[in-house]
Amino acid sequence: MTNPYQEALGATLIERTKRERIVLVGVTLPGHTDDDTEAGLDELSLLIDTAGADEAGRIVQRRDAPDHTWYIGKGKVEELRQLCLAVDADTVVFDNELSPAQQYNLEKLLGRTALDRTAVILDIFAQNAHTLEGKAQVELALLRYRLPRLRRGNKANLSQQSGGVGTRTRGTGETKLEVDRRILTKRISRLEHELKELRETRHLQRKSRGRSGLAAVTIVGYTNAGKSTLLNRLTQAGVLVEDRLFATLDPTTRRLSLPGGEPVLLTDTVGFVRRLPHGLIESFKSTLEVASEADFLIHVVDAGAPDPEGQIRAVREVLAEIDADEVPELLVFNKADVAPDVAKELVADHEGSVAVSAVTGEGIDAFLATLADRLRAIAAPVELLIPYERGDVLAAVHREGEVVSSSHEDGGVRVRARLAEASAGRLAEFVVGGGRSQPSVDD
Numbered sequence: 316m317t318n319p320y321q322e323a324l325g326a327t328l329i330e331r332t333k334r335e336r337i338v339l340v341g342v343t344l345p346g347h348t349d350d351d352t353e354a355g356l357d358e359l360s361l362l363i364d365t366a367g368a369d370e371a372g373r374i375v376q377r378r379d380a381p382d383h384t385w386y387i388g389k390g391k392v393e394e395l396r397q398l399c400l401a402v403d404a405d406t407v408v409f410d411n412e413l414s415p416a417q418q419y420n421l422e423k424l425l426g427r428t429a430l431d432r433t434a435v436i437l438d439i440f441a442q443n444a445h446t447l448e449g450k451a452q453v454e455l456a457l458l459r460y461r462l463p464r465l466r467r468g469n470k471a472n473l474s475q476q477s478g479g480v481g482t483r484t485r486g487t488g489e490t491k492l493e494v495d496r497r498i499l500t501k502r503i504s505r506l507e508h509e510l511k512e513l514r515e516t517r518h519l520q521r522k523s524r525g526r527s528g529l530a531a532v533t534i535v536g537y538t539n540a541g542k543s544t545l546l547n548r549l550t551q552a553g554v555l556v557e558d559r560l561f562a563t564l565d566p567t568t569r570r571l572s573l574p575g576g577e578p579v580l581l582t583d584t585v586g587f588v589r590r591l592p593h594g595l596i597e598s599f600k601s602t603l604e605v606a607s608e609a610d611f612l613i614h615v616v617d618a619g620a621p622d623p624e625g626q627i628r629a630v631r632e633v634l635a636e637i638d639a640d641e642v643p644e645l646l647v648f649n650k651a652d653v654a655p656d657v658a659k660e661l662v663a664d665h666e667g668s669v670a671v672s673a674v675t676g677e678g679i680d681a682f683l684a685t686l687a688d689r690l691r692a693i694a695a696p697v698e699l700l701i702p703y704e705r706g707d708v709l710a711a712v713h714r715e716g717e718v719v720s721s722s723h724e725d726g727g728v729r730v731r732a733r734l735a736e737a738s739a740g741r742l743a744e745f746v747v748g749g750g751r752s753q754p755s756v757d758d
């Protein structure tokens with residue numbers, strides 16, 4: 316049986332009839348170090364393993380800019396070809412994004428499939444999507460990726476697969492490539508339309524949930540940080556947990572009772588990764604809305620990962636891209652059982668954060684108490700007057716709390732914001748009114 320994603324990705328998909336052998340290619344561009352490139356390739360290697368293939372070797376090059384034709388230099392392409400022959404590799408994968416033309420030129424010269432990081436991530440998503448909405452979102456992302464890559468004589472030409480379409484157009488002067496483009500474009504608008512309808516249904520559901528008065532709390536974080544494990548520990552949700560990247564694609568929501576507080580709706584969702592393809596973010600809008608429309612984010616970080624701070628930055632970049640960077644967040648350093656010292660250091664470096672182990676349960680009670688406290692504070696905005704030159708304070712308020720309104724005055728920016736007690740305490744010199752004793756604006 317043909318996999319629909321195989322059709323969608325055509326010749327660019329990783330074979331799954333056997334484990335492919337893949338050579339990785341990394342390029343160090345100005346502003347980056349060779350260590351950055353190696354770390355990127357280590358992660359790409361994990362992504363490839365998750366997609367069902369094996370790393371057979373790697374090649375790196377330092378460049379001032381990508382080569383227009385092959386991304387790497389012509390000599391390096393020859394070196395790459397030799398390596399592929401030596402290690403018997405079927406495919407090469409670049410950690411950097413290849414243009415459709417570069418991909419084509421590389422394939423011609425190497426005589427092998429050339430992919431980039433985006434294609435690998437799309438491939439994993441395609442394997443892990445289970446719900447109607449998840450599948451539609453993945454297919455849309457795949458088609459958008461494939462459209463500019465369609466070319467004459469493609470291995471998987473749509474007009475051949477859909478039987479007869481090519482024949483019908485014979486004589487109308489329309490080339491097969493044009494027919495393929497038309498089929499893809501039509502399917503893309505159909506999916507966009509379906510997804511729009513699904514989003515609208517979801518909005519209605521959210522509205523009725525809003526009436527129930529429960530706060531919406533969403534667990535976000537780098538892929539494999541332990542988000543699903545945490546949801547399971549807190550709510551016995553029974554969500555699939557795996558030591559794989561992007562095990563979760565479709566959101567799961569459960570009710571959680573907090574100590575001495577109102578119950579909240581807790582949602583586990585898709586994880587993020589460095590340089591998450593923009594097209595994928597675009598296509599996953601409806602899934603990602605569980606983060607941008609949440610009242611509060613639990614940002615789970617794997618304290619045992621090679622570069623937790625880099626993962627935090629990567630997650631915040633995606634959050635900014637989906638307009639979720641102003642939702643208040645609580646940083647939770649997970650896997651404290653495997654990296655207790657690092658977890659302690661990270662907590663010390665990030666005010667208001669906590670360390671837990673979702674597996675052993677260590678730190679979970681303190682985490683729940685902090686969460687309850689932060690959520691109570693959400694209902695109590697304070698007013699701050701921040702001098703214009705204190706951009707750092709304004710940034711901290713945005714990061715640690717939720718800004719309700721802001722206006723410009725002679726002395727600075729007047730901001731009404733919901734802040735946790737700890738943050739409000741630390742910023743006390745800028746507080747001019749409001750506070751926990753005042754009724755909330757939503758009351």
Ligand SMILES: Nc1nc2c(ncn2[C@@H]2O[C@H](COP(=O)(O)OP(=O)(O)OP(=O)(O)O)[C@@H](O)[C@H]2O)c(=O)[nH]1
Binds near residue numbers: 543585672
């Ligand atoms: N030692 C240890 N392992 C953990 C902890 N939490 C999660 N893990 C492991 O980390 C791996 C990933 O856990 P998940 O809960 O699937 O992570 P996730 O963030 O939901 O990952 P994706 O859905 O793939 O983005 C699994 O092998 C878990 O058993 C923890 O506190 N300690």
Ligand SMILES: [Mg+2]
Binds near residue numbers: 543544555556562584
């Ligand atoms: Mg998960």
